[in-house]
Amino acid sequence: MFNLRGRGQLLRILGVSFGIAVALGNMIGAGILRAPSAIAATMPDGRLILLLWIIGGLHVLLSINILSELGTAIPQSGGPYLYAHRAFGDIAGLVVGWSQWMSKLAGIAATSIACAEFLPIVIPAAARYTLAVALGVQGALYLLNGVGLRPGRTMQEASSLIKTAMLVVFIAAAIAVIAPAGQAGTTHLHAAGTALGWAVVINAYSLIRGAYSGYDAPVYFSEENTSPTRNIPLSLLFGLILAFALYVGVNGALIYVLGVRGVAATALPFNTVLNQLGGPLPGVIFALGAMIAVAGVANSGIMTAPRILFALGRDGLLPRWFTAVNVGGSPYAAVLLTGLCSLALAASGSFATVFGLIALLDTVGYVLVDAAYFALRRKEPELPRPFHAYFHPVAPALLLVVDLVLLVLFSGANSLALYFAVGLTLLCVPLAVLARRARQA
Numbered sequence: 191m192f193n194l195r196g197r198g199q200l201l202r203i204l205g206v207s208f209g210i211a212v213a214l215g216n217m218i219g220a221g222i223l224r225a226p227s228a229i230a231a232t233m234p235d236g237r238l239i240l241l242l243w244i245i246g247g248l249h250v251l252l253s254i255n256i257l258s259e260l261g262t263a264i265p266q267s268g269g270p271y272l273y274a275h276r277a278f279g280d281i282a283g284l285v286v287g288w289s290q291w292m293s294k295l296a297g298i299a300a301t302s303i304a305c306a307e308f309l310p311i312v313i314p315a316a317a318r319y320t321l322a323v324a325l326g327v328q329g330a331l332y333l334l335n336g337v338g339l340r341p342g343r344t345m346q347e348a349s350s351l352i353k354t355a356m357l358v359v360f361i362a363a364a365i366a367v368i369a370p371a372g373q374a375g376t377t378h379l380h381a382a383g384t385a386l387g388w389a390v391v392i393n394a395y396s397l398i399r400g401a402y403s404g405y406d407a408p409v410y411f412s413e414e415n416t417s418p419t420r421n422i423p424l425s426l427l428f429g430l431i432l433a434f435a436l437y438v439g440v441n442g443a444l445i446y447v448l449g450v451r452g453v454a455a456t457a458l459p460f461n462t463v464l465n466q467l468g469g470p471l472p473g474v475i476f477a478l479g480a481m482i483a484v485a486g487v488a489n490s491g492i493m494t495a496p497r498i499l500f501a502l503g504r505d506g507l508l509p510r511w512f513t514a515v516n517v518g519g520s521p522y523a524a525v526l527l528t529g530l531c532s533l534a535l536a537a538s539g540s541f542a543t544v545f546g547l548i549a550l551l552d553t554v555g556y557v558l559v560d561a562a563y564f565a566l567r568r569k570e571p572e573l574p575r576p577f578h579a580y581f582h583p584v585a586p587a588l589l590l591v592v593d594l595v596l597l598v599l600f601s602g603a604n605s606l607a608l609y610f611a612v613g614l615t616l617l618c619v620p621l622a623v624l625a626r627r628a629r630q631a
Contacts, residue, residue, distance in 0.1 A: 200267060201339050201519030204415045208343050209408035209425020210432065211350035212490050216404025217433045218353060219301055219487030223458065223480060225397045226444055230454035232390045236445040242391070243441055246398040247434035250405050252589040253556070254430060255579045256563040258423035261409035262576045263566070265418040268501025269410040269494065270559045275505060277562035277569065280622035285615055286558055287502050289551035294495035295528065299536035301488040302328045308484070311477035324536055331489050332529040338518015339414065342493050349486030356479040357436050360460070364443035368466050392599050399596075401437065403552060404487075405430055410494040414519070419576040492532075496524035506629040507621070550607035551614070553597045560590040 226239075233239050260273045271290060275283025306323035309316040316323060335342040408425035412418045444453050444463065453459045460480075464472035500521040503512030514523045563586055566573065579586055601608045 199515050199519070200414050200521075202414055202416055203339065203519070204343065204411055204421075205417075206421045206424050206428070207347055209411070209415070209421055210429045211347040212407040212411070212493065213405055213425060213429025214350040214354060214432060215346050215486040215490035216407040216494070217402060217429070218350075218357070218436060219304075219484045221397075221401030221403075222357075222437060222440060223304075223460065223483070225401050226441055226453050227455075227457050227459055229394045229397055230445075230450045230459075233394050233450070236450045239394070239445065239450070240438060240441060242395055242398055243437050244434075246395065246402050247430065247437070249399070249589075249592065250402050250430050250434075252585055252592070254405060254423075254426040255581075256560065256586050256589065257406055257409055258426055258577045259575055259579045260559070260563060260566070261412050261422040261426075262419050263573050265412040265415070265422075266501065267411055267413035267497045268504075269498060270406060270555060271498055271501055273562040273566070274555070274558045275507075277565035278558070280507060280625055281615070281618050282558055282562075283505070284502075284507060284618035284621055285551075286555045287498055287507070288614065288618070289555055289611075291495055291498045291528075293552055294491040294498070295532045295535055298328065298488050298491040298495070298528075298532040299324075301484040301491070302532075302536055304484045305481050305488065308477045308480045312474055321537065325533060327485060327488065328492075328529070328533055328536060331485070331492050332525065335489070335492050336516075336520055336522060336525050336529075338516065338520050340518065342489065342520075345489050346486065346493065349482050349489065353479060353483040353486060354432065354436065356475075356482075357440060360463075360476075361436075361439040361443045363467070364447050364463050368447050368463060370446055370449075396600065402433065404490065405433070407490060407494055410497045423577050492525070492528065495528045495532075496521045499524035499527060507625045550597070550600045550604055550611055553593060553600050554611055556593045557590070557597055560586065560593055564590075 229239055229242075230236075233242075257270075260270075264272050264276060266272055268287075269290060271283055271287035274286040302324040303320065305327050306316070306320045309320075309323055331345070334345055405426065408415075408422055408429065412422055415421050444459050447463050447466075448455075448459055452462065456462050460476055461473055464476050499508060499512045500515075502508040503510055503524070512521070512524050512527075514521065516522045563579070564583070567582075601611075
């Protein structure tokens with residue numbers, strides 16, 4: 191199943207095309223399919239909605255500015271966990287590593303379910319077998335990635351290319367072919383009780399931030415990149431540029447055709463737009479495109495999550511056998527554990543609860559990475575930095591302040607997630623002590 195013949199190592203075969211593909215694969219999925227309707231239901235003005243998507247892109251731009259420096263200064267596979275661990279030690283590393291890994295598990299489970307939910311549009315009889323299809327999608331993707339890095343890379347690049355092309359075609363068709371819907375096409379939502387307040391804005395921005403999450407995917411594979419010094423910054427930047435253009439373009443097209451009221455009226459406004467083209471074919475094409483989009487997100491999670499376990503194992507925070515790599519370049523022990531857990535999570539249906547908890551933990555991780563940037567600048571000034579973050583220290587400091595403010599706001603909005611974050615941090619203390627003793631022994 192996992193191509194266990196021989197003892198292998200991580201393969202240095204990835205380039206810019208994969209970096210862009212995995213960034214897009216992580217970002218563009220169920221978020222852009224579901225978020226426009228949820229945001230439009232509470233936001234009274236289409237122009238403000240587009241402004242929030244633009245702010246979300248600028249926020250990510252500040253993040254990739256420091257990630258480009260960290261990812262090229264520490265060119266190892268494992269993602270942001272590496273930077274928190276190097277800067278602050280085992281406890282911070284465990285908090286970031288475990289929260290990242292659990293977030294990936296929830297994403298894999300949720301996107302496999304979403305993929306299965308679109309299949310009945312193409313094959314109506316599949317509606318009775320949603321869970322079985324979701325587990326089958328996961329199983330196929332784990333088999334593909336268990337073989338080695340090359341099949342996973344091919345799947346990621348192909349799925350990202352297809353869904354990018356389909357979204358571009360959707361934007362062009364919506365604007366050029368379909369006429370805006372009269373009064374419903376106005377930018378304002380004239381519904382009672384839709385007063386705009388900070389809570390509404392924060393909730394909308396949390397959905398947008400969630401849609402952009404995954405932009406950091408290229409740094410999980412730094413060690414497997416042929417030229418991380420050059421390719422990591424380019425992958426992060428061009429992945430963001432493409433996602434930003436698609437997000438603003440899709441939301442602009444939906445608001446242009448349907449108006450904010452029309453976007454809010456249905457959970458899948460894409461279908462409403464495509465139905466105006468006439469016939470069942472556009473809906474079927476959309477369903478296939480949506481399945482490809484969310485399958486690409488699941489594949490990206492399946493590729494990145496095992497790299498976190500691999501890095502934890504290499505640093506002695508997990509058993510060393512998590513560093514085992516097969517001849518195809520796949521960390522098969524880490525892939526196997528990730529697969530068992532994400533399949534169980536999908537079968538249990540509890541991934542929605544995990545998502546609610548992980549939103550705050552992701553923000554904790556962002557704050558720790560922001561702080562790690564400054565800590566490593568101070569602790570290791572001699573560390574080679576092929577890429578230097580622009581506008582230091584102003585831009586990185588602004589990012590840290592923004593993420594701290596979001597951390598406070600998200601903590602106030604979800605007390606359960608706050609308790610879970612505190613509990614995870616406390617649990618990581620004895621785990622860090624045990625790991626340190628094991629390394630000394």
